[in-house]
Amino acid sequence: MAGTSGGREGLDAHVVATRGTFGVDVTVRAAPGEVLAVLGPNGSGKTTVLHALAGLLPLEEGHVHVGGRTWAGPQHALDPASRRTGLLLADHLLFPHLTAAGNVGFGPRARGMPGTAVAERVTTELAALGIADLADRRPGGLSHGQAQRVALARALATDPHLLLLDEPLAALDPATRTDVRATLAHRLAAYDGVTVLVTHDPLDALTLADRLVFLESGRVVQEGTPSEVVDRPRSRYVAQVVGLNLYAGNATAVDTVLTALGPVVTPGFAHVGATWVAFAPSAVSLFPERPEGSPRNTWPLTVAAVELLGRLARVRLVDGAGHPVVAEVTAASVTALRLHPGTTVWAAVKASEVTAYPA
Amino acid sequence: MSIDSRPASAGVASPLRSRTSLIVPAAVGVALVVVPLTALLLRADWAALPQHLAAPTVWPAVRLSLVTTTTTVLISLLVGTPLAWLLARATGRAATWLRAVLTVPLVLPPVVGGVALLLAYGRNGVVGAPLDEILGVTIPFTPVAVVLAEVFVAMPFYVVAVEGAMRQVDRRYDALAATLGASPWHTFARVAVPLATPGIAAGAALAWARALGEFGATITFAGNFVGTTQTAPLAVYTALEQDPEAAIALSVVMLTVSVVVLGALRGRWVR
The missing domain is CATH 2.40.50.100 (RNA polymerase II/Efflux pump adaptor protein, barrel-sandwich hybrid domain)
Incomplete structure (x- = not known):
């Protein structure tokens, strides 16, 4: 079931959007299965782009095509619930009134999957992340690292065509961050949709991403594979990131x-x-x-x-x-x-x- | 008088006097609330309480109050909860105005509310006249009128309490639920309501207590007929002239119920 139509044509988006007085105009493309890291200093528009892809922020111009379908274009835009996205933020934001299994099953259930299929999907996803034993715990009883894994399972349980990770490791302590980064790398390798990873940590970008996009002031300043970027930075920020x-x-x-x-x-x-x-x-x-x-x-x-x-x-x-x-x-x-x-x-x-x- | 520039150590009398000057008005404040309550408890004929409660007008009034206040709370839950959620997430001028309008019954004299209800649902009212002509339905002086009066005065309490609780629900949960495929209704039912449950319970208890005490709007709009529109507070008022002991007994019962409700709220949802 996972990714049956898995975004075979990948992601092709041109995002023109404004939040407050700040505007972004960014083009991002990625093939199915690819992990695209979006880097940039604070206020460069990384999260704005992510929200526009998810449909949480309207496009002023441009388009979002995912897996050959138009999510947003000049004529229409799908609401967030009709897009197939998975969202993971720095803060795990697990629903506090639901168990880990309840959280992971929330999406499939909301999309009308029958109860037994939901239970099966939840078990598979928790097992894939090595946290099957946490199924009955409530968020209050989970460590940060465990909670973030459950949140990742929740984001993936709807078989999204586009997985959006917004600083997913930023709130973890260094030791946990290494563990969760490994889990993430392992799980993303088996994921056939497109992943967009917003981060300011070069280590995340270099270890998880196939391609990097650097934003500054809402515009792309450089993009390429990690080795291309490391060899030939084209802005002071990029140079600083790659040292x-x-x-x-x-x-x-x-x-x-x-x-x-x-x-x-x-x-x-x-x-x-x-x-x-x-x-x-x-x-x-x-x-x-x-x-x-x-x-x-x-x-x-x-x-x-x-x-x-x-x-x-x-x-x-x-x-x-x-x-x-x-x-x-x-x-x-x-x-x-x-x-x-x-x-x-x-x-x-x-x-x-x-x-x-x-x- | 006792506030001067000398440090407190300059004299023992000074802080004592200044504290006295605070305690006196505070004690008067306490007395104004406690004396009537104590009087009610002191004058109640405890031994004969069951007997007085058996007076013919008491039980119908209590039953009517229970039925109408429960109905009021159910209506508040059904229509007030979605309303509170929409208001909690609404931005813009319209929402501000709507919020202000819904708050009016909180500050309006209940009698005025009764007059307004009469002009709306009365036999010649804006809604009442066509209702009477077309369907032959009349509302005033029926238990339905009692419920309408109680909803009018009590539901705003519920909506204000629940909206406050729902505003505390992190907006990022809405966004997350949406990306997971949840419709606005699903988000409301599976995220907003569970997370706001303490507020909903507190709001329901507040609305219930307010409906239980409703007097002015009810007597104006619904009348005071034993068995159909005479609620417990109206029965107390009526009995005070003919059968004061029954009025006192019924008052004690209502005081007890109010204290129990308050106690339940304090324990769980109100600090």
Whole structure:
């Protein structure tokens, strides 16, 4: 029964909607079985898009096609109850007056499934998530992780063509989050509908998603597979999520890109015009004096903050105009260079460590 | 007088005097409520209570009160619960106005309510006249009129209490139920009502108590006929002239019932 017509044609949506004074205009597409992660800073419109897909927020323009059916278009829009969506929020929002089984069976029952079939469906779904023993518990007697699994079972029990997960792990403590993430990954692998996962946690996106869409101010700023995005971020937010230093620049001559930090040497880069320049924090070396020798990019910077992560340290630096550079150095060099907020150092990045790509 | 700028430690008399000046009006307030209740209990002829309750007008009045107040609560549950849910989720001007109109009977003198009911359902009333002409049905001075009067004054209490309880139901439950395929009716019946059950029970008890005490609208609109429209409060009022002991006995019974209802509410749903 699960996903008999499972959204064979996947998701194709163009969402133009307004919430308050904030508007989004976003196109999302995904094939059946695919997990699409939507990332973005707070207020970028992630949840607005999700609500529009679910039918909880009307479209002003655009369309939502799922599994070959039109859920919303220029002429008509289905109400939320007539769409086949499953919704899971950070807060499990289990109905407190129903047992776990009652919660999972709520959707099938509301859709008119006969009682014995509902009981069977509930048992299957709870078993699929490894929580069959929780069936008779009320939400008050469940841990956060258990409750979130029951909520996932409830969302899937109606065999939705579109599964909408809004920060599903955000409210869990770190240990539970790892467990529930594993359950989610396992269950999603067997799910043949489209999943849209809204998150601000890069780990969720990289471990659960097949494709990523980044939103900023209600617009898509980048999309692609995790590896495409990790290799070539195209906005400061994306770069921050994947942990790279990123600068917009202008390639004026072969091998050189003018950026806010100054000219950056990138051997072999022949493009002329708008360009992104990226390098990893681990590619940044710090020196007390200006280093001599090999073709390096060097900048005098001031330390803004130092964070220790085990034997490594993340050093946040700024240039005279406040442009940030993140460096990752050993804890030993923090001591040797006496790095603390206010220290002035020279940062160097080997030209071969710099990636440049047309904007 | 006793509020001055000196710290409390400056004199023992000062806080004592200031507390006295609070206790005196408070005690007067308590006395105004407690003295009449005590008087009723003191003057009741407890030994003869069963005998007085056996007076011919008492039982029909009690029975009529039980039947009409129960009917009033059932009507409130049936039509007042969906109304409360719609109001709890309504936004906009129309809902604000509707809420205000429904609150009018809470503050309206019941006699005025009785006059309004008469003008609506009376033999020459807006609804009553065509009802009489076409169907030959007359409402005033029947038990139906008693119920209409009680619903008019009591249902608003129910709706206000239940709407308050239903507003507390997280709106995200509505959205979630909808994505699970629940129709608005299913969401109402399976989510809103179960989650608002304490409020519904409290509202029903409030409405029942208000209906039980209804006097002004009933006597104006339904009259005071033994067996058909004379409810317990009307029987008390009537008996006070002819058979004061029966009136006192019936009053004690109603006081007891009210206290029991209040006690049940306090225990479970009212802090």
